[in-house]
Amino acid sequence: MADASFVVDVGDAAIRSATPLATATIGGVVCEKSGVFNIGIEGMMLTGAFTGVVASYAAASAGLPTAATLLVAVTAAALAAMALALVHGLLCITNRADQIVSGIAINLLALGGTSMLYRKLSPTLGQERVTGFDPLPLPLLKDIPAVGPVFFEQSLLVYLVYVLPFLVALVMYRMRWGMALRSVGDFAECADAAGIQVRRTRYLAVLFSGAMAGLAGAALALGAVKVFMPNMTAGRGFIVARSDRRRAVGPAARRARLRPVRPC
Amino acid sequence: MRLISASQACRIARAGTPWSEAPEVLGNRFSLATAGVRMTPILLTGIAVALSFRAGAFNIGAEGQLYVGVAAATFVGIHGDGLPGPLLIVLSLVAAFLGGALWILIPALLKFFRDVSEIVTTLMFNFIGILFIGYLIDPGRGPMAQPDAAFAQSPPIADSSFLPSIFPGTSLHAGLLLAVLLAVLVQVLVTFTPFGFRLRMIGSGLTAARFAGVPARRMTLKLMLLSGGIAGIAGGVEVLGLSHALYLNFSPGYGYDGITVALLAANSPLGSVFSAPFVGGLRAGANNMQQVTGLESSLVVVIQALVILFLIWDPLRRRLQRRTRVPEPEGWGPDG
Numbered sequence: 001m002a003d004a005s006f007v008v009d010v011g012d013a014a015i016r017s018a019t020p021l022a023t024a025t026i027g028g029v030v031c032e033k034s035g036v037f038n039i040g041i042e043g044m045m046l047t048g049a050f051t052g053v054v055a056s057y058a059a060a061s062a063g064l065p066t067a068a069t070l071l072v073a074v075t076a077a078a079l080a081a082m083a084l085a086l087v088h089g090l091l092c093i094t095n096r097a098d099q100i101v102s103g104i105a106i107n108l109l110a111l112g113g114t115s116m117l118y119r120k121l122s123p124t125l126g127q128e129r130v131t132g133f134d135p136l137p138l139p140l141l142k143d144i145p146a147v148g149p150v151f152f153e154q155s156l157l158v159y160l161v162y163v164l165p166f167l168v169a170l171v172m173y174r175m176r177w178g179m180a181l182r183s184v185g186d187f188a189e190c191a192d193a194a195g196i197q198v199r200r201t202r203y204l205a206v207l208f209s210g211a212m213a214g215l216a217g218a219a220l221a222l223g224a225v226k227v228f229m230p231n232m233t234a235g236r237g238f239i240v241a242r243s244d245r246r247r248a249v250g251p252a253a254r255r256a257r258l259r260p261v262r263p264c
Numbered sequence: 265m266r267l268i269s270a271s272q273a274c275r276i277a278r279a280g281t282p283w284s285e286a287p288e289v290l291g292n293r294f295s296l297a298t299a300g301v302r303m304t305p306i307l308l309t310g311i312a313v314a315l316s317f318r319a320g321a322f323n324i325g326a327e328g329q330l331y332v333g334v335a336a337a338t339f340v341g342i343h344g345d346g347l348p349g350p351l352l353i354v355l356s357l358v359a360a361f362l363g364g365a366l367w368i369l370i371p372a373l374l375k376f377f378r379d380v381s382e383i384v385t386t387l388m389f390n391f392i393g394i395l396f397i398g399y400l401i402d403p404g405r406g407p408m409a410q411p412d413a414a415f416a417q418s419p420p421i422a423d424s425s426f427l428p429s430i431f432p433g434t435s436l437h438a439g440l441l442l443a444v445l446l447a448v449l450v451q452v453l454v455t456f457t458p459f460g461f462r463l464r465m466i467g468s469g470l471t472a473a474r475f476a477g478v479p480a481r482r483m484t485l486k487l488m489l490l491s492g493g494i495a496g497i498a499g500g501v502e503v504l505g506l507s508h509a510l511y512l513n514f515s516p517g518y519g520y521d522g523i524t525v526a527l528l529a530a531n532s533p534l535g536s537v538f539s540a541p542f543v544g545g546l547r548a549g550a551n552n553m554q555q556v557t558g559l560e561s562s563l564v565v566v567i568q569a570l571v572i573l574f575l576i577w578d579p580l581r582r583r584l585q586r587r588t589r590v591p592e593p594e595g596w597g598p599d600g
Contacts, residue, residue, distance in 0.1 A: 095577060100383060104520075105572035108524075109566060111565055112565025113562075113566050115565070116563055120560065
């Protein structure tokens with residue numbers, strides 16, 4: 001039965017590698033639905049990965065227990081990426097700069113900045129593995145043959161991805177707040193006339209996507225390898241930036257999109 | 265124009281040279297030549313990016329197009345051994361152009377037929393292109409690899425196809441002149457021809473251009489191919505003038521530097537001639553700076569990013585844009 005264990009191994013690795021992508025995509029979708037295109041997700045992920053590893057190292061050195069260390073690392077990763085998202089928001093929403101250009105600049109900033117800081121810190125940080133997320137088998141579920149080892153012997157962040165899309169979809173499609181968000185992206189003037197705070201909604205969406213990208217970076221760095229390497233995201237953020245099929249698929253998807261009646 | 269590359273600035277800082285004596289240090293012809301060498305491919309990718317940005321098509325795949333252009337030029341350079349030098353150079357550059365154009369063909373066609381965002385497709389093609397070149401020169405196995413090499417590299421191109429040096433004793437080659445010439449030509453194309461007029465039309469108001477009868481889709485297709493081709497030439501010039509063989513990690517990001525160059529030049533091909541020395545100087549000085557001061561060379565990337573961020577932050581620029589921008593029918597939408 002060597003083949004069965006191979007399938008389980010591949011499935012296990014696939015789920016683990018998909019986690020950062022899925023997490024960041026959720027943020028990307030929300031951001032794009034609000035009408036702001038965030039190509040800086042790549043840089044935000046990278047920043048999250050770097051900050052997560054550094055914070056994990058620092059917290060563990062300070063003698064915090066594992067759970068607290070991970071909490072600190074994840075929070076720091078999300079906050080650092082959100083700081084970049086705030087820059088994107090200030091440029092694109094308040095300053096109405098070009099979203100692509102701003103995103104590219106943020107990616108460059110993150111790539112250069114993390115590489116630079118990494119080389120500065122690598123004497124202390126070294127190549128040693130920091131405290132990361134270890135597999136946390138769920139009782140009962142892990143005993144299901146084949147499915148259990150693939151899906152339910154993963155780390156906490158993976159379980160988060162099982163839940164998060166449903167939560168976000170619930171907010172986006174079943175709650176007023178999500179409706180407001182989508183209307184801001186679909187027809188801003190109309191949303192504005194309806195009394196929705198366009199800018200505030202967009203800021204929140206961009207910050208959310210930043211937090212998700214930071215989490216994704218943390219999942220990437222702390223989920224499996226538990227070290228940081230320069231440019232370790234290697235284009236994952238770009239896959240994410242467009243896997244939401246709003247424009248990537250083209251006219252068919254565009255036609256399928258709900259549009260409010262034009263004169264409003 | 266006197267260029268202060270980062271390396272020179274550092275040398276001054278270390279030696280404590282007063283600024284009155286600085287010109288002698290700054291005027292070092294070798295440093296200037298190095299900056300010129302670095303600037304050449306960056307100027308060419310800058311022209312390519314500027315051309316596409318001007319028409320509202322975001323070609324950010326210059327890096328991949330450059331790599332494929334290098335591969336095409338190297339292929340011609342290796343196999344055209346018996347041909348006379350000038351012919352071989354021209355053939356190599358044509359191959360580089362075609363290679364670059366080939367690499368943007370799929371994103372351009374997707375844009376043409378399916379309206380697929382070229383931002384993502386060109387960007388993703390960077391990764392495909394770079395990895396494809398890695399396969400071509402994979403030691404021992406790749407079809408273009410040097411048979412006995414331990415490192416990933418192609419055989420050297422024929423000596424007769426080397427671009428001549430234009431500054432004796434340095435590696436500054438004729439590619440710089442070619443790049444400047446191309447900048448002038450593309451500027452003329454954009455400013456003084458019907459093609460360029462239509463290009464600027466679809467860039468500044470797509471809807472108005474469509475109403476005026478500009479075949480916007482076909483225009484976009486053409487200029488994307490042109491942009492990709494020029495990015496390919498950037499690679500061709502680099503291999504003919506400097507490296508003389510195809511290596512892994514051939515470009516340290518010239519394609520992305522081109523974006524900075526184009527943005528600094530406000531998407532003007534001729535303006536890129538003036539912004540490319542800045543980025544080229546940064547690149548040329550980066551390694552030296554790292555050796556001399558211990559600062560990381562990635563600082564150069566950070567500086568570029570900050571330059572772009574402050575550039576688009578500028579309130580004056582915003583006011584200018586607002587005055588000229590055509591009201592977008594989609595409202596505040598992202599695609600405008």
